[in-house]
Amino acid sequence: MSIETIERSAVISGAGQSDVGRRLFRDPLELTLDACLAAITDAGLTTADIDGIATYPGPMTQPAGFSGAGLVDVQDALRLELGWYTGGIELPGQLGSVIDACLAVAARLATHVLCFRSVYEGSAQGSKGRKAVMPGGGGGGGFRASGFMEWTLPFAAPSAANWIALMAQRHFHEFGTTREQLGQIALNARANAALNPKAIYTDPMTLDDYLAARLVSTPLGLYDCDVPCDGGTALIVSHVDTTPDLRRPPIRVEAVGTAIRGRPSWDQFDDLTTMACRDAAAQMWERTDLTPADVDLAELYDGFSFITMAWLEAMGFCGRGESGPFVEGGRRIARDGELPLNTHGGQLSAGRLHGYGFLHEACVQLWGEAGARQVEGNPEVGVAAAGGGPLAGSLLLTRTR
């Protein structure tokens, strides 16, 4: 390895999650705080030990339910005294906030950083469905599009489902990828969700069920799209020097990836079939002596099934364009396969906890605390990645031996 990477000064010392449900109709700040306190306790710490916060995306009122709490809401509710904090949306994906926390502890601006992400999109959409979260309230009222949506909304393409579908279709065209292959991401998620007590959808699903589901935006059908939910997830990032103070051996941060080397755009990015995952993952591997062959489990973002395919290729688990054959039949990515993938059920079946769910699951698995869905063989190396389109961030994690 050519560089001494400072993220190795960081460890993940605790993980916590609130109740998770399709529609809980609970105060989203309560869910957020439940997750935060669970993570702090899990690390063997108290609120007095927490001196940093990192969160994504910060306080937002639109789209409804997208942000369960802002940084200062949590800071004040827990009366935290901080040496460092950050919250925002212009980051290398949702996990960019956790990566920032790693850098902050390495820089000794903070020692124990509370990282959180919470959503209440399920309740916010309520009986009004998707229209409740559409820009401008779903049309009418003279609402006009601006910002990056200026270039998609006038064409009735308001959803990331459309934008990712365009990428998937290009991948199908260039590499011969099929819906039957793409469907393995959804089937695998559903099979794993059956063993996750917090998962939203746990009924068995067959390839026929998948193919028969209504189309959303070709080649994506209903089961290629994640499920909005309510819930909060929190992780504690600590300085490695605090290891003796922690409840149990922490998870080491071996390397992180944050790069984007194309235009930050859903349609102008140079290669729509790779997206920014390509750059983040490549950078992550440049920062470690480990290789894709060392990875025991992969938790790769599946806001839409195709994004997981892009991450599989970006991570080098298969060659570029080869994710279709790689997942074909589903054996390889099964929980007892050669690369257990999205072992909690992903966002497709466990709920759209928006990026943090993947990191939470990677840590729980590396700690050997995943219960009925625990990957066998004492996994030592895991990867967690989040983001799609122009958003991408990843972490390579190892169990402390």
Next chain:
Amino acid sequence: MSDELPFRILPELTDRNRHFWTGGEHGELRFLQCDDCAYLIHPPVPICPRCHSKAQHAEVVSGRATLHTYTVNHQPWMPGPELPYVVAIVEIPEQAGLRLTTNIVNCPIAEIEIGMGMQVTFEHHDDVWIPLFEPERS
């Protein structure tokens, strides 16, 4: 094109983007172009991303494009074109990698093929002319 226009969310017009959204009044697809290095700047920004010149003008391009990718949208997100409708990304021949998200119109879905030649057609709403694409007439 049908006389009955679908509901569309229109763009907020500004001094920076007006050339693009109103070119259709004259049947013109326009992009901002750098006076100094001829780079086409899209989405519009006040400097040239390639040479940083601030000298720029609205340039009329051919209106032709190649279909880069597409999706058939079946989901009723909000009022809009009749379902299913086709969302596409086209690449314009004047500059490699310069793309537009758009809709394909006047083309049966079964005849759509990535790589096919397209040409612009405009749908007029209020003070905006939305550039849509149809198969290129030979």
